[in-house]
Amino acid sequence: MLYSTTTPEQKRIALRDMLASGTIQQFPGAFNPLSARLIEEKGFAGVYVSGAVLANDLGLPDIGLTTLTEVATRAGQIARMTNLPTLVDADTGFGEPMNVARSIQELENAGLAGCHIEDQFNPKRCGHLDGKNVVDLETATKRIRAAADARRDPNFLIMARTDIRAMDGIEAATDRARALVDAGADAIFPEAMKDLSEFQAIRDAVDVPILANMTEFGKSDLFTVDELQGVGVNMVIYPVTLLRIAMGAAERTLESIKATGSQEAQVENMLTRARLYDLVDYEAYNHFDTGVFNFHVPGVR
Numbered sequence: 001m002l003y004s005t006t007t008p009e010q011k012r013i014a015l016r017d018m019l020a021s022g023t024i025q026q027f028p029g030a031f032n033p034l035s036a037r038l039i040e041e042k043g044f045a046g047v048y049v050s051g052a053v054l055a056n057d058l059g060l061p062d063i064g065l066t067t068l069t070e071v072a073t074r075a076g077q078i079a080r081m082t083n084l085p086t087l088v089d090a091d092t093g094f095g096e097p098m099n100v101a102r103s104i105q106e107l108e109n110a111g112l113a114g115c116h117i118e119d120q121f122n123p124k125r126c127g128h129l130d131g132k133n134v135v136d137l138e139t140a141t142k143r144i145r146a147a148a149d150a151r152r153d154p155n156f157l158i159m160a161r162t163d164i165r166a167m168d169g170i171e172a173a174t175d176r177a178r179a180l181v182d183a184g185a186d187a188i189f190p191e192a193m194k195d196l197s198e199f200q201a202i203r204d205a206v207d208v209p210i211l212a213n214m215t216e217f218g219k220s221d222l223f224t225v226d227e228l229q230g231v232g233v234n235m236v237i238y239p240v241t242l243l244r245i246a247m248g249a250a251e252r253t254l255e256s257i258k259a260t261g262s263q264e265a266q267v268e269n270m271l272t273r274a275r276l277y278d279l280v281d282y283e284a285y286n287h288f289d290t291g292v293f294n295f296h297v298p299g300v301r
Contacts, residue, residue, distance in 0.1 A: 006083040008111040012155035015085035015113040018045055019157075019187065019209040024229040026236055029053055031243040033081040037279055040082045046113070047082055049075045050239035051089035057243070064122045068094040068103050076110030085113035087157065089239075093117045097142045101150035104158070114157025116189050116211075117143050119164065119176070134164045137176065141183035148184030159211065160185035163192065166219075170198045174205035181206050187234070192219040196231050203232035211235045216244065 006014075018025045025045040030036040036047045052062035054074055060066065071088065079086040088107060093100030100117060107115050119140035121133045134140070140162070147158045160180035165173035170193075177188045187209040190202045202210050212233045214222050228236055253266045277283070 003080045004083045009153060011085040011113045012153060015046065015157055016155055019234050024225050024233055024236060026225060027087060029237060029239040029242060030078050031057060031246065033078050034279060035242050036078045036082040040084050046084045047078065047086040048237040048239055049078055049086060049088040051091050053240055053243050064091055068106055072106045072110045075112055079111040088112050088115045090115040090117050092120055092122055093143050093147065097146035100143050100146040104147045104150040105152065108151060108153055108156055114159060116159035116161045117147055118161035134167060137179055141179055144180050144183040144185050157186050158184060159187040159189050161189035161191055165190060166192050170201050174201050177202055177206050181208055187211060194219065196223060196227060199228065199233055200231040209234035211237060213237055213239065215239050216241065
C-alpha cells in the first residue's frame with residue numbers, strides 16, 4: 001500500500017548481497033514512483049534513478065542544474081514505492097566535500113540504498129556526450145572520502161563514477177578506478193566504455209563490483225547481460241529507457257489526437273484503467289479499514 005514493506009536498511013543489505021552473488025543484476029531506470037512498482041513486478045533486481053531523467057522530467061538538460069533537495073525528494077518518492085533497493089545518481093555530490101557529506105546523509109534519510117558520485121567538473125555533461133572535463137585526482141578522491149566518512153549506515157553503497165576514459169583513455173580510467181577504491185568507494189561506475197575489453201580492463205584493475213551503463217544512443221554498444229557478465233560486470237543500468245519510450249508514446253498520442261480529433265486510435269496502446277488500478281493497489285486501500293473509510297473500485301477496463 002502506501003509504502004514498501006521492506007525498510008531502507010534491509011534494502012541496503014539486499015543490494016550488498018546481490019552485488020556479491022556472482023550474478024549480474026539488472027536495474028532499469030524509474031522515471032516516476034509508479035514505474036518503480038512496475039520494475040519490481042516484472043522481476044528485476046533493483047531500481048535506478050538517473051540524474052538525467054530527474055533533470056529532463058523538470059524540463060532541464062543534464063548539466064548539473066538540479067539541487068540536492070530536488071534529487072533527494074524525488075528519489076525518495078521513487079524508493080518508497082518498491083521493496084527493491086534503489087540506486088540514485090548524485091552527480092558530483094552537489095558541491096564541495098562538505099556538501100558531498102551532507103548529500104549522503106540526505107539520501108540515507110530519503111531511503112536510498114546507495115548512490116554514485118562522479119569526477120566531472122560543474123557544470124557537468126551527460127556521460128555519453130563529447131566535451132566532458134574531469135577534476136584532478138585529489139578532488140575526485142576527496143569527494144569519495146567525504147561520502148564514505150559521512151554515511152551512518154555502513155551498508156549504504158558509495159559508488160564512484162569516473163568519466164576520465166573519454167579524455168585520457170582506458171589506462172587512465174583503470175588508474176583512477178584503483179585510486180577511488182583506495183579512497184573508500186564500494187563499487188566503480190566506469191562511464192562510456194568503448195567495448196567489452198574496456199570493461200574487462202576495469203574488472204582486472206579493481207576487486208569491487210562494477211557497473212555498466214547501457215544507455216541508448218551512447219558511446220557503448222547495447223551489450224546483453226550475458227556479454228557483460230562474461231567480463232565481470234556486476235550491475236547493469238538502463239537509465240533513460242523507460243522515460244524515452246514513455247515520452248515517445250506520449251508524442252505519438254498527441255500527434256494522433258491533433259490529426260484525428262480523438263485519442264481513439266491510441267486507446268489500444270494504453271494501460272487500461274483496470275491495470276492502472278492494479279498497479280496503484282487500489283483494492284488494498286479499500287480493505288485497509290472499512291470502518292474508517294470505504295469506497296468502490298469500479299469494475300471497468
